[in-house]
Amino acid sequence: MKFIKRLLRDSFERDIVILMIVSIFVGSMLASSVSLTANAYFSKTLANIVGDYGEFDLIISVREEMKDDAVIQIQKIIDDAFPGAKLKEGPTLTGKTSFFVALPDQYKTKKIYEDLGKTFGSIPGGAGIGFMTEPRITVRGVPDGAKNMLMDNIAQMEGVRFAFRDGGSIGVLLTSLDKATAVNSAVQHLLKQYQVIEISFPVGSEPSNPIRLGETIADDMRQELKLNFAQNVSIDGKNDDMTYAVSTMMELRRFLGAYASEVTVTPAQGIVLHKGDQAIFQGAASDVPSAGQAVVQGNVVVEITEIGADGKGRGVITHGDAGQLMASAGYRLEKNLIGEPIGTVSYRNPRRELGNALNETSKLVAQIPGFAQDARNISNIGLGVLDNYNSGMAAIEKTLGDVQSAGNIIQTSTAGLADIDTSSLQSQIDSSSRAMGGLIGTLEVLKLVQADTGGPLESLSLTQRNLNNLKSTLAALDSAAANARKARLAIDQVVASANSTMGTLRAFDSNGARSSLTDTNNRLDELSKINVPLVTTQLGYMAAAAPNLKDEDISHTVQILDKFIAGQVIPGERIQILTTSNINTNAVAPIIFRQVGHENVALYSTALGVIEPNARGELYRVLGEVKAILAGLTAIVVTAVFLVFDHTAVMSVMRRRRKVGVVKKTGYLAALKRFVTGLAVAEKKYGMAVGAIMLTAMFIFAGGGIPYLPWIGVPVLGAFIGLVIAGACEKISPVAAEEVVAGEALGMSFDEIMREIVIPASRPGLFQKLNIRKMKFR
Structure with missing residues (x-):
């Protein structure tokens, strides 16, 4: 205070x-x-060098020693293609002179900007062309195959004049500077909606056809992960015809490589093989190769492409054909001259194996009609058996019922006999018979004394005989009852066994068997419709054509295809899949490993692109x-x-x-x-x-x-x-x-x-x- x-x-x-x-x-x-x-000085210096903000649209760099000729050619192109454009010579730095071009507004279109490289391509000493049009946003790091999609989406944003290809980046021209912030935010939001899953292959493990493999992986991702969007963006999609042509060539190269003869060179004692070595064999030549001689017509030349763990070399034939490898001894080929012995050779010819397989297949196909007819006959027999199956089952059941009824009758008939004690009756009858026998003996003695006893004696004898007959009848009756019981037991066993068998027969699905045989007949009918002669003819044609491919022809064709494919922008060491940003690489990994065939790959998730700071803006x-x-x-x-x-x-x-x-x-x-x-x-x-x-x-x-x-x-x-x-x-x-x-x-x-x-x-x-x-x- x-x-x-x-x-x-x-x-x-x-x-x-x-x-x-x-x-x-x-x-x-x-x-x-x-x-x-200081700022005014530097800004004025910068403006003198590259012009004011938005003053120029193009910067063309040429070699310093060619700038006089270049400025004449640039002016001629401007007068012819862009009347009204302004040209200004810029500074010379590091041996390159810059020229600035201001284009009239009517020439600022997507087509013209993307063709400017061709338009100014004839400039002598030209070192490059760049864009300076402002206001502009540049998006870099976008895969080639995703540029069209991204440019189409950006072009629809408010405040965007058009989007175009700027070398490896995407240039976005704005309608006015005050739209820059809004467009920048919209583009950033669009980029965050996507991600690029990059599959990197180590050296030596590159796929034979990355285009086809990338499309297959993208299809599997859409189907298995229920994705709305997954696309192979490894290559530029602006030229689909060339893309498909290159993909076809890759498949053709893979096909030729698969059917080239597989040659294995076993090195001689003390010889070490290296990748790239060449070995020469006698082949169809008349003379055995000797040191110091040159390659002659008929010799077979093998180039080693791979060395196995056992030291053996595996390679391809670059001159001659595998069919000419008669002698197995080979020699090293150095500077087109025959050198020291290198080892022995063995080979496998897939084309010959294919021809043999096609010939055997043709023979097999010829047997198809007869096989189909025989199978149809057997099927019809089976259907007939099934038709009789139900009636046979009914007859068996009726017979079984009759047998069981007979058993019941036997049991009823012999039931009373079973209760009779025949053994006691037989004993009593036997005792009575013996007593009568004694009485008869006594009467016979009395008969000698008294003759009138003959009548009673005869009556007793008759009674004794009747008792003996009754005993025999009772014995027979007892035997019949025992046999009836055995018959009943046998009938019961037969009925039980028959019931078990009937249960098994009833469990058989005759309707299912009938349906299966009917389906078989239908398939046999479809099989009979095959044009067997046509198939046989084509198989014979393929069998005849396959061996006509010589190994040296395959080798030269593969080299030509490699040169052409190498001239295209086909990345073989990586595959890029564009998808939505909510998918984790762990979810995609199993699909990729399955399609690639191994797990020796690296998976990365990167942004679709990044907004590059404006060079002039960064300088300011x-x-x-x-x-x-x-x-x-x-x-x-x-x-x-x-x-x-x-x-x-x-x-x-x-x-x-x-x-x-x-x-x-x-x-x-x-x-x-x-x-x-x-x-x-x-x-x-x-x-x-x-x-x-x-x-x-x-x-x-x-x-x-x-x-x-x-x-x-x-x-x-x-x-x-x-x-x-x-x-x-x-x-x-x-x-x-x-x-x-x-x-x-x-x-x-x-x-x-x-x-x-x-x-x-x-x-x-x-x-x-x-x-x-x-x-x-x-």
């Missing part, structure tokens, strides 16, 4: 505040002037940073100068007043105490406060900025400068102690001493100029 009251009065504190305000104003103006001057941004740095550095220097010339006298007075009457103590403890309390002394607090305030204010008003120095560090830096200068204030601006003491003796106040004695005797600066109006004794 006291300090504020003194500020309101005509006090020295008020003079210091006014000094700081003036110092901040002067310092800010000085820092701004330096930075603006750098110039802006340079401007801020110059303003900041100037503010630092001005702050230090003002502290030295205007404030050191004030800090010296504060230091003198603080030390009046203080006895300096010696010793380590005293020195440590002075060091600890040194930052809190009045002159240093004053220096840090003034330095922090002035530097921060100048940074704000002049637009200063220093890389890696945050805004919180600006007042800290100002305070540090004030602290350093405060520590040396008496050396920079010493105070005349005698004059100050004299002033005090005269009764002058502190304000008067500062205004009349200290400030006029200090370093010349703003404070002295401002203090003149306050001085009474001039």
Whole structure:
């Protein structure tokens, strides 16, 4: 409160505040002037080099020694193709001269921009063409196959004039500069909706047809992962005909490579084979190869393409045919001359195997009609058997029922006999018969005595015979009952066995068998419709044509295909699949591993593209940073100068007043105490406060900025400068102690001493100029 009251009065504190305000104003103006001057110079220099913002549309670079011829050709092209265009020669840097072209607005179209490379392709010494049209956004890192899709989507955005191919990037021309932020955000949002799953193959594991493999993986991803979008973007889709042609050539190359003879060279003792070695064999030549001779007609030349773990070389025939490999001994071929023996050879000819397989298949196909007819006859017999199956089952069941009924009748008929005790009756009858026999014997004796006993004797004899007959009948009756029981048991066993058999027969699915035989007949009918003669003829044609491919023809054809395919932009070491951004690579990995056939691949997920900062915009941004740095550095220097010339006298007075009457103590403890309390002394607090305030204010008003120095560090830096200068204030601006003491003796106040004695005797600066109006004794 006291300090504020003194500020309101005509006090020295008020003079210091006014000094700081003036110092901040002067310092800010000085820092701004330096930075603006430098920025204007650099901007003007840049404009002189590349033109003002949006002034030119094209930059054409040519070799310096050809610039005279190039400028004539460029002007001719402009006059013919772009009447009204403006040409300007730019600077020459690193041996290349730049020419700038400003196109009339009617020529700023997608088709013209994409054809500019062809339009200016005839320039002598031409080194390249670039686009400078503004306002523009550039999207880089977009796969070739995704550029059309991305350009179509971007072209529909509000504020976009058109999108075009800019080399490996996509250029987006805007309708106006104020649309740049909105379009930039929309493009960024579009890029975030997609991702590119990149499949990288190690050296030696590249697929034979990456185009076909990429399409297969994309199809499987859509089907198995239920994706709405998955597309192979490894190649540029703007020329589909060429893409399909190259894919067909890759398949043809793979086919030829698969049917080339597989040659294996077993090295001789002490011979080590290397990839790329060539071996020569006699083949159809009349003479055996000998060292030093050249290759002759009929020799077979094999190039080693792979070395196995066993040291054997596997290769392809580049001259001759595998059918000519009669002798197995081979020799090394170096510089088209025969060298040392290299080893023996063995081979496998897939074409011959294919021909043999086709011939055997043709024979098999010829048997198809007879086989079908025989199978149909057997099937019809089976259907007939099934037709009789149900009636046969009914007859068997009826017979089984009759047998069971007969058994029941036998059981009923013999049930009464089973209850009769025939053995007891037989015993009684036998006893009665023997008794009658004894009686008959007695009567026969009596007959000798009495003749009239003959009648009773005959009656007894007849009765005895009847008893014996009854005994025999009872014995027969007992035997019949036993036989009836055996018959019943046998019938029961037959019925039980028949019931088990009937259960098995009933379990047989006759309807299913009938349906199966009917389906078989239908398939046989379809088989009989095959044009067997046509198939046989074609198989015979293929069998006859396959062996006509010679190994040297295959080798030369593969080399030609390789050269053509290499001339196209067909990346074989990676496949790029464009899909939505919500799919993880872990979900796609099983599909990729299955289609590739192994897991020796690397999977990455990358963005569809990134927005590239505008080169001119970046340059102006750098110039802006340079401007801020110059303003900041100037503010630092001005702050230090003002502290030295205007404030050191004030800090010296504060230091003198603080030390009046203080006895300096010696010793380590005293020195440590002075060091600890040194930052809190009045002159240093004053220096840090003034330095922090002035530097921060100048940074704000002049637009200063220093890389890696945050805004919180600006007042800290100002305070540090004030602290350093405060520590040396008496050396920079010493105070005349005698004059100050004299002033005090005269009764002058502190304000008067500062205004009349200290400030006029200090370093010349703003404070002295401002203090003149306050001085009474001039």
